[in-house]
Amino acid sequence: AQKITQTQPGMFVQEKEAVTLDCTYDTSDPSYGLFWYKQPSSGEMIFLIYQGSYDQQNATEGRYSLNFQKARKSANLVISASQLGDSAMYFCAMRVYTGANSKLTFGKGITLSVRP
Amino acid sequence: DAGVTQSPTHLIKTRGQQVTLRCSPKSGHDTVSWYQQALGQGPQFIFQYYEEEERQRGNFPDRFSGHQFPNYSSELNVNALLLGDSALYLCASSRLTGAVGYGYTFGSGTRLTVV
Numbered sequence: 001a002q003k004i005t006q007t008q009p010g011m012f013v014q015e016k017e018a019v020t021l022d023c024t025y026d027t028s029d030p031s032y033g034l035f036w037y038k039q040p041s042s043g044e045m046i047f048l049i050y051q052g053s054y055d056q057q058n059a060t061e062g063r064y065s066l067n068f069q070k071a072r073k074s075a076n077l078v079i080s081a082s083q084l085g086d087s088a089m090y091f092c093a094m095r096v097y098t099g100a101n102s103k104l105t106f107g108k109g110i111t112l113s114v115r116p
Numbered sequence: 117d118a119g120v121t122q123s124p125t126h127l128i129k130t131r132g133q134q135v136t137l138r139c140s141p142k143s144g145h146d147t148v149s150w151y152q153q154a155l156g157q158g159p160q161f162i163f164q165y166y167e168e169e170e171r172q173r174g175n176f177p178d179r180f181s182g183h184q185f186p187n188y189s190s191e192l193n194v195n196a197l198l199l200g201d202s203a204l205y206l207c208a209s210s211r212l213t214g215a216v217g218y219g220y221t222f223g224s225g226t227r228l229t230v231v
Contacts, residue, residue: 004158035220043204045159045222091158102210103149103172104220106158 002027004092006107013082014115020067021077021110023092031097034075035104036066039089048090051075082114120209120223128229129197135228137192141209142221147171148190150182151206153225159206165190166212194228202230 003026013019025034036048051059051066059066067076079086089111093104121140129135141148147166151159161174165184179195188209194201205226210219 006158037222043206043225043227045206045208047220047222093158100172102147102164102212103161103174104151104159104208105161106151108156108158 002029002032002094002096002105004094004105004107006092006110008110010111010113012113012115013079015084016081018078018080019082019112021079021090021092021112023075023077023107025073025075025092025094027094027096029096029098033095033097034066034068035093035095036064036075036077037091037093038086039091039109041088045091049077079112084114084116087112087114120207120221122205122207122223122226124226125224126227126229128231131197131199131230133197134193134195135197137194137205137207137226137228139190139192139207139209139223141188141190141207145209145211145221146188147210147212148184148188149208149210149220150190150192151208152176153204153206155203162192197230199230202228204228 005024032053034051037045049061049064051068058068063080065078089109091106091109093106123138149164150162153159162176163173164171168184181193184190207223208220
């Protein structure tokens with residue numbers, strides 16, 4: 001079974017500063033992918049960044065980067081130069097590439113508030 | 117290019133009733149997955165449809181059923197509603213084959229309240 005753990009309480013960051021959101025995962029499958037999604041109050045899940053288990057380099061997408069530490073089973077999201085519009089819930093999710101599985105397993109999420 | 121469209125956006129039902137939620141996938145996508153997100157929690161996988169058949173199912177009772185139509189749109193049906201079924205129901209579409217990392221597109225969800 002797969003598990004995603006997000007234990008940080010609500011996070012606060014000053015506008016234009018960087019922030020790290022923590023995510024640890026657990027799976028026995030060697031082939032998997034890790035996702036980060038942003039969920040504003042509107043409810044839509046917005047894809048931010050993806051890291052495959054066999055990727056050699058950490059993923060980056062604009063202001064988002066993923067600090068992937070495979071041995072520690074962690075996949076932390078780093079947001080650089082925070083903006084007021086970054087205030088939202090952030091979810092870490094995982095998919096294992098085994099058989100017919102294609103579901104995403106989500107963590108409980110972290111609330112990020114950006115202060116002006 | 118329209119993304120994933122869900123209807124209705126909000127719904128209030130009485131305990132014991134039945135409800136149908138609808139989802140139109142993103143253009144070019146052939147697979148639809150449904151998730152239940154209780155307040156303050158992460159989404160939980162309900163099931164996935166491909167080629168009009170249920171391909172994978174999460175840990176949800178048989179009261180939750182679905183359907184996929186030839187145009188790839190999908191419905192989620194919940195019978196004998198319980199108060200605990202109150203949640204945001206998210207639909208996600210994807211292509212069964214193709215780029216694995218970027219394939220999921222979510223709709224804005226249907227907020228179901230059971231009273």
